Amino acid sequence: MPETQGVPVVQDQSQSVALNEIVNSTTNGSPVPVIDYEGSGYRRDFWEGQGREYEDATERLALRRLLPSSGRRIAEIGAGFGRLADLYLGYEQIVLFDYSRTLLQDAVQQWGQDPRFVFVAGNIYQLPLASGVLDTLVMVRVMHHLADVPQALAQLRRVVRPGHVAVLEYANKRNLKALLRWMLGRQSWSPLSSEPVEFVALNFDFHPDWMAEQTARAGFRCQERLAVSHFRLPSLKRRVPAEKLATLDGLLFRPGGHFPLSPSVFVRAVVQGEEAADSPKVTELGVAELFRCPTCGTEPLSQVEPELVSCPQCGRRYQRHRQIWDFKEPVP
Numbered sequence: 001m002p003e004t005q006g007v008p009v010v011q012d013q014s015q016s017v018a019l020n021e022i023v024n025s026t027t028n029g030s031p032v033p034v035i036d037y038e039g040s041g042y043r044r045d046f047w048e049g050q051g052r053e054y055e056d057a058t059e060r061l062a063l064r065r066l067l068p069s070s071g072r073r074i075a076e077i078g079a080g081f082g083r084l085a086d087l088y089l090g091y092e093q094i095v096l097f098d099y100s101r102t103l104l105q106d107a108v109q110q111w112g113q114d115p116r117f118v119f120v121a122g123n124i125y126q127l128p129l130a131s132g133v134l135d136t137l138v139m140v141r142v143m144h145h146l147a148d149v150p151q152a153l154a155q156l157r158r159v160v161r162p163g164h165v166a167v168l169e170y171a172n173k174r175n176l177k178a179l180l181r182w183m184l185g186r187q188s189w190s191p192l193s194s195e196p197v198e199f200v201a202l203n204f205d206f207h208p209d210w211m212a213e214q215t216a217r218a219g220f221r222c223q224e225r226l227a228v229s230h231f232r233l234p235s236l237k238r239r240v241p242a243e244k245l246a247t248l249d250g251l252l253f254r255p256g257g258h259f260p261l262s263p264s265v266f267v268r269a270v271v272q273g274e275e276a277a278d279s280p281k282v283t284e285l286g287v288a289e290l291f292r293c294p295t296c297g298t299e300p301l302s303q304v305e306p307e308l309v310s311c312p313q314c315g316r317r318y319q320r321h322r323q324i325w326d327f328k329e330p331v332p
C-alpha cells in the first residue's frame with residue numbers, strides 16, 4: 001500500500017486516497033462535507049502490521065519536540081483510535097475528539113479505565129468544546145481531510161486559551177516526490193502553486209505558504225515549523241529500523257522546516273490574545289462546562305444527569321453513551 005495520511009488506498013497521486021464513505025454534513029447543519037471513518041478499520045488497515053512503524057515513530061518524535069509535556073487540559077482533535085494518546089499522559093485531563101464513534105470506541109477500549117480521559121464525538125466545524133477551555137491542542141493527519149480549513153482553524157483557535165499552544169500537522173503539496181513527478185510530467189498539478197490540491201475527494205495537500213497565511217489569519221502565531229517524514233520510501237524503511245530512521249529524520253526537522261520538502265509538516269502555534277488568568281483546576285470544572293452546544297453555540301452547557309447535558313438556550317440534550325459524549329446528534 002502506498003504511503004498515506006488516511007485509510008485504505010488504491011492509488012498514489014501524492015500521498016493518499018481514502019475510500020471511506022463521504023457524508024455531506026448539511027444534515028448536521030453545516031454545508032461542509034466531512035469524511036466518514038464510521039465503521040472503518042483504520043487501526044488494523046492502516047497502522048497495525050502495515051509497515052508504518054517509521055511514520056509513527058517520527059511523528060511521535062516531532063510531537064515530543066513541540067508539545068508542552070504537561071498542563072491542565074489537552075485535546076486531540078481527530079484523535080481516531082487514540083494512537084498518540086500516551087504522549088498526553090502528563091496532563092490532568094485528556095480530551096479525545098473525533099467524528100467517528102467507531103474509532104472512539106477503540107480509544108475507549110484502550111484508555112477508558114483512566115479517569116483523565118474524556119471521549120467526545122462531533123464535527124470540527126461545530127466543535128462542541130467551550131471557548132478557551134484547552135491549555136494545549138493537537139491535530140495530526142486531519143487537516144488533510146478538511147474542505148474548509150479557515151472555518152476549522154477558527155474553531156481550533158476559539159477553544160485554546162490565548163498564549164497557549166496548538167500543534168497542527170498538515171500534508172505538504174510541495175514535497176520532493178510531487179516536485180519530481182511534476183517535473184517529469186507525471187502529475188498535472190503544480191506543487192509550487194499556493195492553492196490546496198484535492199487530488200481525490202476530501203484528500204487535500206497544502207502549500208506551506210498558504211497554510212502559514214491561514215493560521216496567521218485565524219489568530220495563531222507560528223513559533224516553530226518542522227519538516228517531518230522525509231524517508232517514506234518502502235525500500236529504505238525495509239532496510240533501516242524505524243527508530244533509527246526517525247532519529248535521522250529528526251536531524252532534518254528544523255533545517256527542513258525553513259523550506260519544507262517533506263510530505264508532512266508540523267507547526268507549533270501560539271494563540272494570540274490577552275492571556276487570561278490560570279484555567280480552573282480540572283476538579284473545579286464540571287463536565288458540562290467543557291462543552292458548547294454545536295447547534296446554537298451556547299456555552300457552557302448544564303448537567304442534567306450524570307450522563308446527560310443540555311443547552312440552556314435551545315434546550316437540546318446530548319448524552320454520554322458507552323463512555324462517549326455524543327455531539328453528532330442531540331437526544332431525540
Ligand SMILES: C[S@@+](CC[C@H](N)C(=O)[O-])C[C@H]1O[C@@H](n2cnc3c(N)ncnc32)[C@H](O)[C@@H]1O
Binds near residue numbers: 083100125
Ligand atoms: C487519518 S485519521 C487520523 C487519526 C489520528 N489523528 C492519527 O493520527 O492516528 C483522520 C481522523 O480525522 C477525523 N476527522 C476527519 N474529519 C473530521 C471532522 N470534520 N470532525 C472531526 N473529526 C474528523 C476522522 O474521523 C479520523 O479519525
